[in-house]
Amino acid sequence: MNLKEHIRSVPDFPKPGILFYDISTLLEHPVAWKVTVERLAEAIRPFKPDLLAGIESRGFLTAAPLALELGLGFIMIRKKGKLPGPTVPYTYDLEYGTDTVEIQEGAVPPGARVVILDDLLATGGTLNASVHLLRKVGGNVTGGACIMELTFLKGRDKLDIPFASLLQYDE
Ligand SMILES: O=P(O)(O)OC[C@H]1O[C@H](OP(=O)(O)OP(=O)(O)O)[C@H](O)[C@@H]1O
Numbered sequence: 001m002n003l004k005e006h007i008r009s010v011p012d013f014p015k016p017g018i019l020f021y022d023i024s025t026l027l028e029h030p031v032a033w034k035v036t037v038e039r040l041a042e043a044i045r046p047f048k049p050d051l052l053a054g055i056e057s058r059g060f061l062t063a064a065p066l067a068l069e070l071g072l073g074f075i076m077i078r079k080k081g082k083l084p085g086p087t088v089p090y091t092y093d094l095e096y097g098t099d100t101v102e103i104q105e106g107a108v109p110p111g112a113r114v115v116i117l118d119d120l121l122a123t124g125g126t127l128n129a130s131v132h133l134l135r136k137v138g139g140n141v142t143g144g145a146c147i148m149e150l151t152f153l154k155g156r157d158k159l160d161i162p163f164a165s166l167l168q169y170d171e
């Protein structure tokens, strides 16, 4: 099955000049979505995860069903101020300014093998920050995976973990 046929590309969203890859149409199609989850399961098998982490918010849609399929726990990496109770932050640089991701204290058992999921890798800034956050709380990040990778942005070069993507886009 060609999964690219189930992803809609929307020009000039959310800003002029950006071609937005929309997974809404993939999620709407139960067979294509099931195939996506199965292919992700294959892609991350070599990383031997104990636990899956998803990055807000489309990363939750990607990681949660995969965790269920693999019989693993799922934890959330969220934007600042969204998680209740004690949290641990990691702040990273953007082109202009900074951003912060957070995780709940105690979400990662010491030394757990964690694999990070998101829907899409663009510049790699979000995924790289998530790797650092998970390490800060004692996780052993053994890999990362996305459904889509914008190869022309070379986000993969920013990562110091093994990384897999199902679909590559060069524009
Ligand atoms: O590789 P990067 O350049 O960091 O970009 C990729 C990130 O951007 C998108 O999330 P967005 O911030 O749009 O949030 P959303 O998932 O809540 O829509 C996407 O889901 C990734 O998390």
Ligand SMILES: Nc1ncnc2[nH]cnc12
Pocket: 018, 019, 020, 021, 022, 120, 122
């Ligand atoms: N071009 C794009 N399409 C969908 N999500 C994105 N996140 C960052 N860049 C994106």
